[in-house]
Amino acid sequence: MTHITLVLQGGLCNRLRAALSALWLTEQFSDCRVEVAWAVSAECAAPLHRLFEPETYTGERFSVRPYNWFYTPVCRANLHIPGLLRRFSYDAQWVNFRSNLTATQLSQCIAVHRRLYISTGYDLCATPDDMWRRLQPLPHLQRKIEALSRSFSRHTVGLHIRRTDNAVSMAHSTEPMFFEAIRRTISEDPMADFFLATDDNSLKDRLYETFPDRIFTQHCRGSRAELRGIEEAVIDLFCLARTSRLLGSYWSSFTDAAAQLGNLPLLIIDNSTSCSTSEIPS
Incomplete structure (x- = not known):
């Protein structure tokens, strides 16, 4: 099974579309598990559980975990140190990931990895619009x-x-x-x-x-x-x-x-x- 850490980037809707596509992926393929890292930041100053009913965005192999410095995307300000440290924990790091892959195509790409780090504010794969309609505001x-x-x-x-x-x-x-x-x-x-x-x-x-x-x-x-x-x-x-x-x-x-x-x-x-x-x- 592939364990994916998904670090969400950007504002509210960037994060939601990435998270919902990951949830869709786990529902289509039983051989991957996704843990989402959602930072409370100036771009989006609210954790997911303060906005939506938790049961509408959780799944058997999908969860949201506390954010910490280890998940921070690399940049000049942090001297790329988080990325260097993550090499000891992940087989691969897909930074600022963006694709036009279907869920099947993506599953084939991730299957070769045991632990995968992805940072993005985009859909991981083509995702049905009705995934958005699962969200239930508090x-x-x-x-x-x-x-x-x-x-x-x-x-x-x-x-x-x-x-x-x-x-x-x-x-x-x-x-x-x-x-x-x-x-x-x-x-x-x-x-x-x-x-x-x-x-x-x-x-x-x-x-x-x-x-x-x-x-x-x-x-x-x-x-x-x-x-x-x-x-x-x-x-x-x-x-x-x-x-x-x-x-x-x-x-x-x-x-x-x-x-x-x-x-x-x-x-x-x-x-x-x-x-x-x-x-x-x-």
Whole structure:
């Protein structure tokens, strides 16, 4: 049997997609066991058990373990020392792993190892979207999701606009393009309204002013460097998943996760689209 230590990297949705793909892998093949190391850091300041019901992300050969320095991905700051020490414990180290392999192909690659270290924020292998729908937020988060989404209708469109620290997303998915996409959506469906998830409070204000009575969102007070901020991200994610379709940001795992979680038609607003909601498949 291959024992895999999976060190999750990046923000909330990067981590979740990697973890869910690993859980899927263990359910398809009985000859591997995965232990996930989830760090509480500035990128994601919440442990998994403070967000979701544990039974929704555990399995017979899948578990989450406490994080320590030994699992830290190598970098200049730590002089690659963790990686050197791990050579005594692991047959191989797949650092910043990313692939387009199927579960079967990946299982063949890992079968030659007894102990394997993987660090990533991507899917380990092709994974069904319905793995996302296993996740069950904790009761206090679920109550907020229910309250916010109670007024959703078939005219409610999800709107995820990633700003602040994602330069790639901001360059491709510009603010004027989102405003134009909203206008076109309203012209095609005069009853359209929007649930907005964004990390830019000033943008919220501009959208409220430009599209009065059509934009609604949760009142966020935290950042992803705080537990409250990650809880708010979970609420946004699950509310977006309850809309009828999604206008999302380029190069954003949060956009991708919301679409997969809700099985939603998705239009990425970027320089290669015309921003017409008519392009969204039904």
